[in-house]
Amino acid sequence: MAGQVAGSVHGLTAGVARMYKLLPDGRRQVIGFALPGDFLGTVPSDRYSFSADAIGSVSLCHLSREAFAQFIEQRPQFLIRINEFAARELMLAQEQMLLLGRRTAEEKVASFLVGWRQRLAHIRNGPQILALPMSRQDIADYLGLTIETVSRTLTRFERQKMLIIVSGGVRLLDPARVAAVAAARKIRRK
Amino acid sequence: MAGQVAGSVHGLTAGVARMYKLLPDGRRQVIGFALPGDFLGTVPSDRYSFSADAIGSVSLCHLSREAFAQFIEQRPQFLIRINEFAARELMLAQEQMLLLGRRTAEEKVASFLVGWRQRLAHIRNGPQILALPMSRQDIADYLGLTIETVSRTLTRFERQKMLIIVSGGVRLLDPARVAAVAAARKIRRK
DNA sequence: CGCAACATTGAAGCAGATCAAGGCATGTGG
DNA sequence: CCACATGCCTTGATCTGCTTCAATGTTGCG
Numbered sequence: 001m002a003g004q005v006a007g008s009v010h011g012l013t014a015g016v017a018r019m020y021k022l023l024p025d026g027r028r029q030v031i032g033f034a035l036p037g038d039f040l041g042t043v044p045s046d047r048y049s050f051s052a053d054a055i056g057s058v059s060l061c062h063l064s065r066e067a068f069a070q071f072i073e074q075r076p077q078f079l080i081r082i083n084e085f086a087a088r089e090l091m092l093a094q095e096q097m098l099l100l101g102r103r104t105a106e107e108k109v110a111s112f113l114v115g116w117r118q119r120l121a122h123i124r125n126g127p128q129i130l131a132l133p134m135s136r137q138d139i140a141d142y143l144g145l146t147i148e149t150v151s152r153t154l155t156r157f158e159r160q161k162m163l164i165i166v167s168g169g170v171r172l173l174d175p176a177r178v179a180a181v182a183a184a185r186k187i188r189r190k
Numbered sequence: 191m192a193g194q195v196a197g198s199v200h201g202l203t204a205g206v207a208r209m210y211k212l213l214p215d216g217r218r219q220v221i222g223f224a225l226p227g228d229f230l231g232t233v234p235s236d237r238y239s240f241s242a243d244a245i246g247s248v249s250l251c252h253l254s255r256e257a258f259a260q261f262i263e264q265r266p267q268f269l270i271r272i273n274e275f276a277a278r279e280l281m282l283a284q285e286q287m288l289l290l291g292r293r294t295a296e297e298k299v300a301s302f303l304v305g306w307r308q309r310l311a312h313i314r315n316g317p318q319i320l321a322l323p324m325s326r327q328d329i330a331d332y333l334g335l336t337i338e339t340v341s342r343t344l345t346r347f348e349r350q351k352m353l354i355i356v357s358g359g360v361r362l363l364d365p366a367r368v369a370a371v372a373a374a375r376k377i378r379r380k
Numbered sequence: 381c382g383c384a385a386c387a388t389t390g391a392a393g394c395a396g397a398t399c400a401a402g403g404c405a406t407g408t409g410g
Numbered sequence: 411c412c413a414c415a416t417g418c419c420t421t422g423a424t425c426t427g428c429t430t431c432a433a434t435g436t437t438g439c440g
Contacts, residue, residue, distance in 0.1 A: 021288045024375050029288040050284060076266045083269065086276040093283035094240060098211045098219040100290035101334030105396065136419065144291030146397055151420055165419095167405090185214050295428065326387065336429055341388055355387095357437080 009068045010040040015058030016133050020141065021050045030142035032092065033134060035119060039085060055133050100144045103184060108143040109153040110181035113163075113170065131169040199258045200230040205248030206323050210331065211240045220332035222282065223324060225309060229275060245323050290334045293374065298333040299343040300372035303353075303360065321359040 017034040031050055034040055040052050040060075063071065072079055099111055117130050132139070140147045154170070157163050162178050164171040172178065207224040221240055224230055230242050230250075253261065262269055289301055307320050322329070330337045344360070347353050352368050354361040362368065 021284060023288070023292060024373065027292040027374075029291045031284050031287055076269075079266075079269050079273065080262075083273055083276065086273065086280060090276060090280050090283060093280060093287065094211060094221050097221055097283065097286055097290060098213070100287060101219045101331075102213060102217040141291075147419080148398085148421085149396060152396095155420070183214065184217075325385095337387080338389085338430085339428060342428095345388070 009063045009065075011061045011063075012036055012038050012040060013059045013061055016055045017052050017058055018055055018134060018138055018142075019050050019052045028141045029144070030138055032089075032096075033116075033119075033138075033142070039082075055138070105143075105145055105149050105153055106156075106181055107184045108145060109139075109150060109157070110178050112139060112143055113172070114175075114179050114182045117172070117175070128173075128175075129166065129169055129171050133168070199253045199255075201251045201253075202226055202228050202230060203249045203251055206245045207242050207248055208245055208324060208328055208332075209240050209242045218331045219334070220328055222279075222286075223306075223309075223328075223332070229272070245328070295333075295335055295339050295343055296346075296371055297374045298335060299329075299340060299347070300368050302329060302333055303362070304365075304369050304372045307362070307365070318363075318365075319356065319359055319361050323358070 012034045014036055017040065019031040019034060019040065021029050021031055023029075033055075034052070072082075095115075099108055103111065113130065116132070120131070134142075136147045136150050139145075140150045143150065154163075154165055157178070158165050160177075162172075162174045162181075164173060202224045204226050207230065209221040209224060209230065211219050211221055223245075224242070262272075285305075289298055293301065303320065306322070310321070324332075326337045326340050330340045333340065344353075344355055347368070348355050350367075352362075352364045352371075354363060
């Protein structure tokens, strides 16, 4: 799967996907990562577009715009579920705006690790290994950073014994301290 | 009006409001500006919080969580309207993520002017004056910049004859060129 | 007027970007 | 099995766009 998502509804049933937007000159912003149970292109809407593609292999179920409208008509209470999902997406998007606009690189990476762990916890919780199926470039484009800054920040966390970088992810040694960095309580002047 | 927005629904009927999130150390991210017809706290949801307050004077209509639930039950088709509004908000939020994460200061300010003009156009279109009822600090916190950068960028646009800074807003001399800067087509090395 | 809040402007500093090499796997074909 | 690509990832050096710091200007109002 790859390409534009609009005018129809997709539900992700397995795997991980990234959603992103591009600027004409190629700069990319990853809007979010989708996990099983998530919808892509939440509600059909014209002149609204982002792209999505798979990280590894995924499976999805697809509903055309018409089929979706029909489905809604038959089960109006399902709209409430969709609505709750949209509200959660909006909440996540607003948190992400705060992250992109006002957090430092360290806080961004730490917040990402905490947030990703929380999302995976709902699915299934490995021992202390946090799987990161997306590339460093994906993480950078999600956090509004460069790949080098993400890499450097992770190695700094490793040197500080907060985690160990392993193939395909990260082993969290001190989740509490990662969360503390994400929370950003240290006072900044002014 | 000021303070947390959660567990109930507000509809703005007049004036302008800003919605924002704060970090514990005081850094602020303005999430959006609300105009008449917009909802604040779109869908009631727990552990979801941002703040909002008025820019100038506003009037709103307020619905408690219970009243809202009851209202929805009586008119299910109204949920579709709410849903469309949520989808538009989500679209705007994703555009804003792209802006915050990947655009330069110049592109951010130009995009803001274009976007704000579009939103006001729906309401009513003044001659060529674009009213900016919010402060420079609000604009900076919306764009993930500092007040100084916003000010300098506007002055640069003024020197380039794209606009004139007037009290309470800006007079657009060359909207097309502002839009061109916002679109960011110039090729960046790589 | 005189103060208070907001805005502009300039100079200096720095966090993160850019540029530039290497690692380190996995693959592949000789 | 080894030479040698190829695609990430890491690491270091340098650069720069935006922030920070510090005045100064402007506006509105009691």
